[in-house]
Amino acid sequence: MSSQQTSMWQGAAGHTWVATQNLLDRMYQPIEDLLMQSLPANARSLLDVGCGTGATTLAAARQLGPNGHCTGVDISGPMLASARERAAHSRSSAVFIQDDAQRHAFKPASYDAIISRFGVMFFDDPVAAFRNLRLAARDGATLRMIAWRSPEENPFMTAAERSAASLLPQLPPRVPNEPGQFGFADRHHVQAILEQSGWSDIDIQPLDVACSFPEAELERYATQMGPVGRLLQTADDHTRRQVGTAARAGFAPYIDSGQVRYTAACWNIGARV
Incomplete structure (x- = not known):
């Protein structure tokens, strides 16, 4: 993972x-549910890549039961501290590793399932990362990941940026295939990564998932998350108010009966050792 991505997830993005x-x-519960439904019935040792605050790792541990072993890996110290706290609170057996999955020395052939919910698009060398993950997988192990399709297919995800563009001219551009939220937007790019890193039975299918959250949470979401949220952390109060007003207008098409509703346009990515 690049130093820029590491710094971001250790700092502002991780704390947010x-x-x-x-x-x-x-908001992402429906996507977590889809991942859990895809787990092999005989899975006993699972790795969750880019596990963040641990929701999917903990869900997998519940599903695998007392004989299962679930591990989450993430670069973010703040997020893993939260994950470990949640695991302790729920008395989960899940464990967490703070490291870059691209470079971590996993025990070879130790996992029979590898999953990720929006956690694999940030590697600076994705071929090396998935080669490393393949070495960590047992023969016959499955890989199941959900990643974002393009920004154009996910207008909700860029609504805050579009709304605030004139107020925050320093917003960084979205660069195709670069590490970040839409780093796996190109299906052919993802296919090539998995082929070059040695995975087989690769299957990449479009997946559209209905997501929602309470309208009362919209301002917090629009002004704290993503590139806009990171820039607003150092902005003055006047700019924050202006961006908040503009962002709310930009999200107006998604508000329905007290809920914010949108479709997450994703790739459902599967492969096998």
């Missing part, structure tokens, strides 16, 4: 995800 953990877990 911890602060909004409940909102994000509720």
Whole structure:
């Protein structure tokens, strides 16, 4: 993972995800459910890549039961501190590793399932990362990941940026195939990564998931998450108010009966050792 991504997830982005953990877990619950449904019935040792604050790792541990062994790996110290606290609170057997999955020395052939919910798009060398993950997988192990499709197919995800563009001219551009939220937007790019890193039976299918959260949480989501949220951390109060007003207008098409509703346009990515 690049030093820029590491710094971001160790700092502002990591702390923001911890602060909004409940909102994000509720919003992405349908995607977590789909991942859990895809787990092999005989899975006993599972790795969750880019596990963040641990929701999917803990869900997998519940599903695998007392004989299962679930491990989450993430670069973010703040997010893993939250994950470990949640595991202790729920008396989960899940464990967490703070490291870059691209470089971590996993025990070879130790996992029979590898999963990720929006956690694999940030590697600076994705071929090396998935080669490393393949070495950690047992013969016959499955890989199941959900990643974002393109920004154009996910207008909700860029609504805050579009609304605030004139107020925050320093917003960074979205660069295709670069590490970040939409780093796996190109299906052919993802296919090539998995082929070059030695995975087989690769299956990449579009997946559209209905997501929602309470309208009362919209301002917090629009002004704290993503590139806009990171820039607003150092902005003056006047700019924050202006961006908040503009962002709310930009999200107006998604508000319905007290809920914010949108479709998450994703790739459902599967492969096998």
